[in-house]
Amino acid sequence: MALIRNSYGKGRVRVMRVARDSACHEVRELNVQVMLSGAFDAAYTEGDNSSVIATDSVKNIVNFLARDHVGAENEVFVGIIASHFLDRYPHVAGVDILASETKWSRIGVDGAPHDHAFTLDGNGRPFVKLAATRESRTLASGITGFTFLKTTESGWENYWFDEATTLKPTADRLFATAMDASWVWSGVPASYEKANAAILDAGLKVFATTYSPGVQNTMYLMGEAALAAVPEIAEISLACPNKHYLPIDLSPFGRAFDGQVFTPTDEPHGQIECTIGRG
Numbered sequence: 321m322a323l324i325r326n327s328y329g330k331g332r333v334r335v336m337r338v339a340r341d342s343a344c345h346e347v348r349e350l351n352v353q354v355m356l357s358g359a360f361d362a363a364y365t366e367g368d369n370s371s372v373i374a375t376d377s378v379k380n381i382v383n384f385l386a387r388d389h390v391g392a393e394n395e396v397f398v399g400i401i402a403s404h405f406l407d408r409y410p411h412v413a414g415v416d417i418l419a420s421e422t423k424w425s426r427i428g429v430d431g432a433p434h435d436h437a438f439t440l441d442g443n444g445r446p447f448v449k450l451a452a453t454r455e456s457r458t459l460a461s462g463i464t465g466f467t468f469l470k471t472t473e474s475g476w477e478n479y480w481f482d483e484a485t486t487l488k489p490t491a492d493r494l495f496a497t498a499m500d501a502s503w504v505w506s507g508v509p510a511s512y513e514k515a516n517a518a519i520l521d522a523g524l525k526v527f528a529t530t531y532s533p534g535v536q537n538t539m540y541l542m543g544e545a546a547l548a549a550v551p552e553i554a555e556i557s558l559a560c561p562n563k564h565y566l567p568i569d570l571s572p573f574g575r576a577f578d579g580q581v582f583t584p585t586d587e588p589h590g591q592i593e594c595t596i597g598r599g
Contacts, residue, residue, distance in 0.1 A: 323364050327416070329355035330378040336565050336582040338471050338494070339391040345436045345471045346391060349422040349584060354378050354401060358413035371411050381405075384573045387581045394419055422584075427468065427528045437528035440467035440498075446516065449502065461516055462502030467563070468524065469496035472579070474532040494582060495532055496563035507552035515550045522549035535560050535592045543596030555597035562590035 331353040339346040356378070362368035381404060389400055402415040423441035426433035444466035451458045474495035476487075501523075509515035523542035532538040539558045546556050565582035 323361055325357075326360060326364055327355045327357040327414075328360065328372075328375065329353065329416075330375040330382070333379050333382045334584045335383060335386045335568070336494075336584055337386050337390045338580050338582070340471070340579055341391070343435050347424050347438060347469075347471060348394065349424065350394065350397075350419045351422070352382050352398075352401075353418045354382060354405075355416040356405065356412050356414070357416070358409075359411040373405075373409060373412075380573065383568050383581060383583075384570050384575055387568075387570055387575050390580045394421055424469065427524050429525050429528050434528045436472050437470040437524070438468060439524070443467055447502075459505045460502050461505070461512065462500070462557075463516075463520070464500045465498050466501065466520070467496070467498040468527060469494065469563070469565075470528060470532075473530075474538075476534055479534075492579065494565045494579075495535070495538075496565060497535065497560040498563055500559040501556060503546065503550075503553040503556040505552055506554035509550065509552045515552060518549045519546040519553070519556070522546050535562060535590065536594070539592060539594050540596060543594065547596060547598060555595055557593070557595040559591070559593040562592070564589060 333352040333354070334350070335352065336347065336349045339348075356373065359371055362370075363372050382401060385400055385404060386397070389397055392400065398417045398419050401417055405412050405415045424438035425441055427437040427439055428434070429437075444463040446463050447461070449460045449462070471494055472492055474493050475489075475491040476493060477489040477491060479485075479487075479489070503519060522545040526541045526545045527538060530538070530541060539560055543556045543558055547553060564585045566585055567577045567579075568581045568583055570577060570581065
């Protein structure tokens with residue numbers, strides 16, 4: 321039987337690049353697939369792997385090139401990846417790369433774009449919830465999956481340590497979450513749409529401009545700001561899963577971690593919830 325064609329590589333190489341060479345950080349989050357073709361027939365037909373570049377090595381190459389070219393535009397970056405394989409491995413005849421970007425937009429604070437705080441493009445799904453009887457009605461508004469991050473001014477320290485603790489403290493980490501929030505109306509605002517926007521704006525301003533010692537404290541301060549901004553709500557409930565961006569260990573490749581390259585992960589995640597009222 322003839323082997324007609326073949327290719328192999330690594331998919332879903334998720335990498336967040338953070339350019340921190342100025343106070344104004346740039347973020348580019350990519351999901352990369354790299355597929356190689358060339359003199360690999362023997363691996364299929366003979367079980368001879370001597371020419372095969374391990375898919376784990378393909379992932380490592382994407383990661384350390386991300387560190388070396390942290391500020392490169394996506395089109396430039398995929399060209400760099402392709403050139404690396406073609407220049408280094410003579411038996412690689414072709415490289416096919418698909419890189420899809422998760423887009424982030426800067427949070428606006430007092431009319432100006434923030435240096436290191438961002439929201440996800442096309443963000444969140446607003447909802448309305450009503451419980452009605454003939455005697456009463458309870459109306460709530462909210463949003464699900466409202467995603468935002470900041471690249472600095474966040475830490476996690478001085479927590480409980482025992483034999484189960486492996487997480488290392490840090491005073492500077494990337495903080496990201498996909499928030500579910502709802503607020504209960506006690507009055508009727510002049511405009512629900514504008515009031516809902518004011519609630520989110522107030523919370524995001526706190527998130528962007530206040531150092532976060534932990535998700536718990538940041539959530540509480542965001543809730544306080546929302547209540548202060550819109551007097552027609554009685555309480556606000558927030559649920560903020562940690563969207564972890566894990567530092568990539570590039571020390572095997574002679575590169576130190578300096579807060580520039582991360583692996584985005586979805587599970588497991590921390591889940592933090594609270595409700596703040598006027599009490």
